[in-house]
Amino acid sequence: MPQTLFDKIWAAHHVADTAAGAALIAIDRVFLHERTGAAALRSLAERGRRVHDPARVFAVMDHIVDTRPGRGDSTLMPGGEAFITETRAATRAAGITLFDVNDRDQGIVHVISPELGIVLPGVTLVAPDSHTCTQGAFGALAWGIGSSEAEHAMATGTLRLKRPQTMRVTFTGRLAPGVTAKDMALALIAAHDAGGGAGHAVEFAGSAVRELDMEARMTLCNMATEFSAMTALIAPDVQTFAWLAGRRYAPAAFDDPYWATLRSDEGAVFDRELAIDAATIAPMVSWGTSPEQSVAIDAAVPQGPARAHDYIGLAPGQRIAGTPIDAAFIGSCTNGRLSDLRRAAALLKGRRIAPSVRKALVVPGSAAVRRAAEAEGLDRIFTDAGFEWRLSGCSLCFYAGGEGFAPGSRTVSTTNRNFEGRQGPGIRTHIASPETVAASAIAGAIADPRALAAEAAA
Amino acid sequence: MTPVTTITSPGVPLIRDNIDTDTIIPSREMRSTGRTGLAAGLFAPWRYTDADRRIGDATFVLNHRDAIGTRLLLGGRNFGCGSSREHAVWALREYGIECIIAASFAPIFEGNCIRNGLLPVTLPLDVVRSLAWAMVTIDLPAQEVRASGRTHRFAIDAEAKAMLAGGLDAIDLTLTQADAIAAWTAADRAARPWVYPEPASS
Numbered sequence: 001m002p003q004t005l006f007d008k009i010w011a012a013h014h015v016a017d018t019a020a021g022a023a024l025i026a027i028d029r030v031f032l033h034e035r036t037g038a039a040a041l042r043s044l045a046e047r048g049r050r051v052h053d054p055a056r057v058f059a060v061m062d063h064i065v066d067t068r069p070g071r072g073d074s075t076l077m078p079g080g081e082a083f084i085t086e087t088r089a090a091t092r093a094a095g096i097t098l099f100d101v102n103d104r105d106q107g108i109v110h111v112i113s114p115e116l117g118i119v120l121p122g123v124t125l126v127a128p129d130s131h132t133c134t135q136g137a138f139g140a141l142a143w144g145i146g147s148s149e150a151e152h153a154m155a156t157g158t159l160r161l162k163r164p165q166t167m168r169v170t171f172t173g174r175l176a177p178g179v180t181a182k183d184m185a186l187a188l189i190a191a192h193d194a195g196g197g198a199g200h201a202v203e204f205a206g207s208a209v210r211e212l213d214m215e216a217r218m219t220l221c222n223m224a225t226e227f228s229a230m231t232a233l234i235a236p237d238v239q240t241f242a243w244l245a246g247r248r249y250a251p252a253a254f255d256d257p258y259w260a261t262l263r264s265d266e267g268a269v270f271d272r273e274l275a276i277d278a279a280t281i282a283p284m285v286s287w288g289t290s291p292e293q294s295v296a297i298d299a300a301v302p303q304g305p306a307r308a309h310d311y312i313g314l315a316p317g318q319r320i321a322g323t324p325i326d327a328a329f330i331g332s333c334t335n336g337r338l339s340d341l342r343r344a345a346a347l348l349k350g351r352r353i354a355p356s357v358r359k360a361l362v363v364p365g366s367a368a369v370r371r372a373a374e375a376e377g378l379d380r381i382f383t384d385a386g387f388e389w390r391l392s393g394c395s396l397c398f399y400a401g402g403e404g405f406a407p408g409s410r411t412v413s414t415t416n417r418n419f420e421g422r423q424g425p426g427i428r429t430h431i432a433s434p435e436t437v438a439a440s441a442i443a444g445a446i447a448d449p450r451a452l453a454a455e456a457a458a
Numbered sequence: 459m460t461p462v463t464t465i466t467s468p469g470v471p472l473i474r475d476n477i478d479t480d481t482i483i484p485s486r487e488m489r490s491t492g493r494t495g496l497a498a499g500l501f502a503p504w505r506y507t508d509a510d511r512r513i514g515d516a517t518f519v520l521n522h523r524d525a526i527g528t529r530l531l532l533g534g535r536n537f538g539c540g541s542s543r544e545h546a547v548w549a550l551r552e553y554g555i556e557c558i559i560a561a562s563f564a565p566i567f568e569g570n571c572i573r574n575g576l577l578p579v580t581l582p583l584d585v586v587r588s589l590a591w592a593m594v595t596i597d598l599p600a601q602e603v604r605a606s607g608r609t610h611r612f613a614i615d616a617e618a619k620a621m622l623a624g625g626l627d628a629i630d631l632t633l634t635q636a637d638a639i640a641a642w643t644a645a646d647r648a649a650r651p652w653v654y655p656e657p658a659s660s
Contacts, residue, residue: 015635018632018635019620020616022615022617024632026639026642026643035543036544039493043493053654055655056653077486078486079490082490083491086491120653128544129542144566145542145566146543146566155629158632160617162617162618194539195535195536195562198536226539229565250652290475290476305474398480398485400485400486419478419480419540420481420503421480422480425509
């Protein structure tokens with residue numbers, strides 16, 4: 001019987017059934033960060049349990065590390081240093097590979113895991129971080145879990161799982177210029193709700209997905225958790241294997257016939273199928289307090305829950321473009337990679353952000369991204385435009401009580417969540433692509449990047 | 459873990475869609491690597507007019523006098539979406555919540571509930587609404603929610619039910635299958651050697 005890619009990976013990792021009919025699924029990789037991983041390691045140690053195979057567990061400091069140059073363990077989050085020092089001690093005690101605060105391989109977990117070839121096609125990878133689905137872009141089954149499940153995975157090498165249903169989301173056709181993977185993700189969630197993927201492992205397919213480069217595929221898969229899917233994955237292809245080959249933990253070559261089997265068979269049946277014509281997608285921006293509350297940048301704010309309108313301060317019928325902003329943020333596991341920075345820099349080159357934009361940050365997704373961007377001179381473009389150029393980390397994707405935006409700020413951000421208070425109490429967040437953030441920072445208001453791109457090309 | 463059997467409590471309605479774990483426990487309220495000391499930060503953005511000084515917002519439902527000591531929270535669609543932070547469930551449990559009845563749950567949050575003895579029950583939104591402020595009995599063995607003379611059956615995955623009803627420790631249970639895991643791993647090591655890096659030198 002034809003199988004989906006998910007079916008194949010699931011079957012290949014099925015160790016046994018549990019007494020109540022769940023599956024015991026082998027876990028190939030566990031990745032921890034200091035924010036939730038320290039809790040898992042501490043609890044594991046307190047209960048006297050050992051890590052099953054420390055060589056397949058990795059940890060990184062990304063969530064609350066300071067991103068200002070010259071950083072050490074101290075962080076602006078009150079009490080934050082303890083998360084860093086405890087994670088360091090616990091990983092050392094457990095024999096787990098740690099990418100420390102100032103390590104040259106440090107970065108956001110979902111940026112560095114691919115960079116180092118830790119995620120591979122066909123593997124199962126879990127992390128106590130909801131955006132682990134990002135790594136499904138490589139054809140891995142990668143998903144976010146809680147700390148208790150991380151403990152379970154480390155202690156047993158498995159997880160007890162109920163088999164999810166499968167969904168295929170096919171993006172047909174071709175994206176218009178200036179429209180990105182971020183816009184695809186927001187268009188999907190806006191059309192099918194933030195809970196629309198619940199209970200499903202989603203495979204992204206279709207011509208518009210094939211045409212995405214690896215970094216854009218990561219952006220698309222990253223937002224699967226905002227769709228409440230268990231995870232998303234994209235079948236590996238020539239591009240995937242070329243991208244990974246030779247990285248530190250990856251094979252030098254992917255010539256084993258096994259690799260070619262990692263795709264959904266012709267005629268494989270999914271429990272649910274959705275199709276979206278990529279050509280109809282415009283640059284998207286969120287208007288409310290859930291990613292499902294997103295609209296095309298040239299559209300008006302629709303009628304939504306009163307609470308969302310009140311929080312964000314935009315009335316139904318109002319045009320979203322032209323809304324004044326106070327801050328801009330480029331970075332995160334969604335859009336903090338080199339290609340994201342390149343595309344933002346292309347629009348910012350030779351321009352200045354509006355004086356009304358009081359805080360503008362670029363936070364590279366990893367130390368490697370930062371080095372590569374500097375080698376191309378992107379840092380100068382950003383700083384000349386008025387952005388701060390930071391060290392890598394999760395930074396202001398969320399507010400941890402340390403650094404924040406000015407009270408009452410309206411931000412436009414390349415991050416993944418526009419929840420109430422996500423970037424700080426009362427902060428109003430609009431999520432969008434790097435292009436849209438760059439164009440908006442220049443305009444001092446939410447702006448369509450396509451006009452600026454046309455100008456830049458002229 | 460304490461086994462979950464029957465819970466009786468007033469249903470405190472917080473029936474909004476997409477209640478996220480950042481709101482249930484903001485990052486700034488997660489002040490240690492432990493699992494405790496979180497109840498005071500539960501729903502901090504909504505529960506307090508001034509979270510730093512812990513000045514309560516009288517309009518928030520958990521501050522209602524009939525909500526004091528509740529064990530049951532009612533939610534809307536996609537409850538617990540967003541961050542995987544298990545602190546959201548730890549905070550709810552520490553506060554005293556033992557069951558959430560919602561129209562649907564986000565998957566990581568639901569899994570975290572099950573690992574911490576917090577019963578997630580999914581019922582249609584109109585049924586959830588009908589439970590607001592009623593005295594509700596949730597009967598896990600019978601898979602029933604009873605209130606105001608009406609009985610609503612709910613579905614729950616057999617594994618989740620067994621874990622909650624038995625108060626079982628998942629790791630202990632899985633380690634009873636350690637032989638099967640070892641055999642699988644040995645075979646896999648031969649089949650997919652690239653999955654098994656050499657241990658880091660220390």
